[in-house]
Amino acid sequence: MEHRNVNAQHDQRMYAASGAGTALSADTSKVLRNTYSLLAMTLAFSAIMAAVSMTIGLGRGASLVCSIGALLLIWFILPRTANSSAGIGVVFAFTGLMGLSLGPMLYHYLAMPNGGTIVMQALGGTALVFFSLSAYVLTTKKDFSFMGGFLFAGLMVVVFAMLGGLIASMFGVDISAFHLAMSAAIVLLMSGFILFDTSRIINGGETNYLMATTALYLNIYNLFVSLLHLIGAFSDD
Numbered sequence: 586m587e588h589r590n591v592n593a594q595h596d597q598r599m600y601a602a603s604g605a606g607t608a609l610s611a612d613t614s615k616v617l618r619n620t621y622s623l624l625a626m627t628l629a630f631s632a633i634m635a636a637v638s639m640t641i642g643l644g645r646g647a648s649l650v651c652s653i654g655a656l657l658l659i660w661f662i663l664p665r666t667a668n669s670s671a672g673i674g675v676v677f678a679f680t681g682l683m684g685l686s687l688g689p690m691l692y693h694y695l696a697m698p699n700g701g702t703i704v705m706q707a708l709g710g711t712a713l714v715f716f717s718l719s720a721y722v723l724t725t726k727k728d729f730s731f732m733g734g735f736l737f738a739g740l741m742v743v744v745f746a747m748l749g750g751l752i753a754s755m756f757g758v759d760i761s762a763f764h765l766a767m768s769a770a771i772v773l774l775m776s777g778f779i780l781f782d783t784s785r786i787i788n789g790g791e792t793n794y795l796m797a798t799t800a801l802y803l804n805i806y807n808l809f810v811s812l813l814h815l816i817g818a819f820s821d822d
Contacts, residue, residue, distance in 0.1 A: 778804045
């Protein structure tokens with residue numbers, strides 16, 4: 586009887602230890618909570634700025650300037666301010682500029698006969714992909730760090746392919762099918778990055794919630810734009 590009690594206590598300790606191993610640490614939970622809170626606020630702010638962009642009729646040239654400015658912020662300013670309160674302002678400035686740059690594209694699609702439906706389908710698809718993949722990582726706590734090399738290589742392929750497509754378009758080559766292929770590739774790539782970036786937060790690979798928010802925001806932004814292209818192309822508009 587005593588032997589069975591000792592075994593039962595041993596099993597309980599082993600179960601508790603295994604449960605503790607799968608639970609998130611306090612620091613990780615804090616980073617995760619701050620990341621999703623800031624991500625929600627920046628997405629809302631970006632949507633407001635996109636509406637402002639459409640209201641004032643922002644041109645494509647100004648949209649490009651906003652995109653370049655946003656990239657300069659996350660390349661040169663955010664790394665220097667990520668550990669200070671100033672970094673929060675940089676993240677909002679970055680997402681605001683990205684929202685402004687989205688205005689002309691949204692205006693183009695909303696001007697189509699079924700433009701509102703196209704945009705809502707892209708938004709719904711983006712939300713579905715993001716929440717599904719994030720929930721999978723949060724539930725299973727799997728480590729997707731092994732995907733880093735593949736994702737980086739895929740990103741480089743897409744970037745150089747798009748540059749090649751841009752050059753081809755300058756010579757009058759029809760690259761409509763190429764654009765669709767690139768959009769589909771980016772959807773897959775951003776889905777992989779959502780798994781990878783969420784996994785890094787869960788497993789302690791990313792401890793700065795400002796950097797984590799920026800990474801997830803870019804995943805969502807590129808996923809939405811690519812889905813918008815695909816849905817618009819296949820909507821008979």
